[in-house]
Amino acid sequence: MPLLGPQVALAEETKTNIVLVLIDDLGAEAVGCYGGESYSTPNIDALAERGMRYDNAFSMPARMVSRATMLTGRYAFRSNLPFNDTPLVRRDSWGRGEITFGNLLADAGYVTGISGKWQLCEHEKYPDHLSDLGFDHQNAWAW
DSSP states (O other): OOOOHHHHHHHHHOOOOOOOOOOTTOOGGGSGGGTOOSSOOHHHHHHHHHSOOOSOOOOOSOHHHHHHHHHHOOOGGGSSOOTTOHHHHHHHOTTTTOOOHHHHHHHTTOOOEEEEEOOSSOTTTOTTHHHHTTOSEEEEEOO
């Protein structure tokens, strides 16, 4: 009978690095790993070669809804967001009580971080927004 104890302990200590890139207004036709020739994308191509690549996806033409959908894993109509109604989001600060992949990864022992444009709240009105969504490190800006 094989000894599984140390192998299982080692597997539990080793965590896979996860890098998720969400880019506004970039289609698969522009990226080399998907056959695009419009731009040189060697770094994205290298990530796709060594990591996970998706060939089928669904996206909303509304940035805020796409972010909420990606964060929560919910269908867009369950995102609790109006479709790009920026004044409502600014007034209500989306995300209170939401469970995101950031929360789930943090609960699993990952150190999480997020960087880039963020239009799901006004940071001055909800300064703990990204922390509440599970992100330890933040470099984000709103409008």
